[in-house]
Amino acid sequence: MDILTNIVLPLIIPIGIIFFWIVIVRNWTKGKRGWWNTYRARSDWQTSLGMGVIFLFFSIVSWFESNTSLVPFFQAGSRWRDASILLFIIVWQWIYVKKIRRMSWRSAFLNVGLQPRDERETMMILKATQLGYASTVLMLLGLYLIALFLNMPSKSSFVFLIVTIVFFSKAIFSYSLDRSGYPDQS
């Protein structure tokens, strides 16, 4: 087993990124408000829409290529590498929720990462969440039908389409909040 590629690099790179991020957030910003700790509905839906379009493009490009590279990446790779990716995601979520946004886990999961300040904001988030979940279900159903009837040749395209759906749902959620006048929030 190549220790450098399978254990050292997958652990050192995420830890390095996280460490660099902490240095930026904690020391350079000194409690200032910025994009790193502020939710802005407008920029969030625009970014999510942009990412969704990019992944839709990837899906279309990889549609006809019989490309299965993404699936073997997880199937044939080292378990250590997969575990370190999972560890990175968990540690990153902990840092983002507890240290950067300074939220409780309850707020992070139940209020989709937002902290409503009163009943009106709670209603706004509830409506946007309902819309977000409904659109996710519809798009996943659409993807299921496509996969069922078109016999998708590319597994990479399937994975990319799921990522596209996640970004489009986030865009719909934030767009709904933006339209209802939800304020910028740290």
Add this chain to the structure above:
Amino acid sequence: MVERNKISNRIKELRAKFNMTQEDLAQKVGVTRQTIISIEKNEYVPSLLLGMRIAQTFKLPVEEIFIANF
């Protein structure tokens, strides 16, 4: 024109009478200023609890502040 099946209110009028800003009222009843603005514009109908808090602030019964147009 008064819209049917809507709830209008006298909050703006009462604030002026009590010499209160939107921010003052928001702080007293524990909501944001944006929420007071939305209620005053009849864009948002407050919960019963918030309605009662507002009524308590102006020392009036709820039905004298919020008027249902059936």
